Amino acid sequence: MPDFEFECPHCGGRTVVDEAVRRLLVANGCVVCGGVVTGDAFTRGTAV
Numbered sequence: 001m002p003d004f005e006f007e008c009p010h011c012g013g014r015t016v017v018d019e020a021v022r023r024l025l026v027a028n029g030c031v032v033c034g035g036v037v038t039g040d041a042f043t044r045g046t047a048v
Contacts, residue, residue: 004045
């Protein structure tokens with residue numbers, strides 16, 4: 001399963017997450033600033 005690159009549209013926080021964490025961020029918001037997160041905040045990571 002590929003990872004996703006996440007960048008918060010509110011605070012600019014960036015990290016790489018898996019599918020489970022992506023779903024949690026969309027459901028609960030950014031863990032840094034609490035801002036609303038949508039699917040647009042994610043891009044597919046590249047496989048190594």
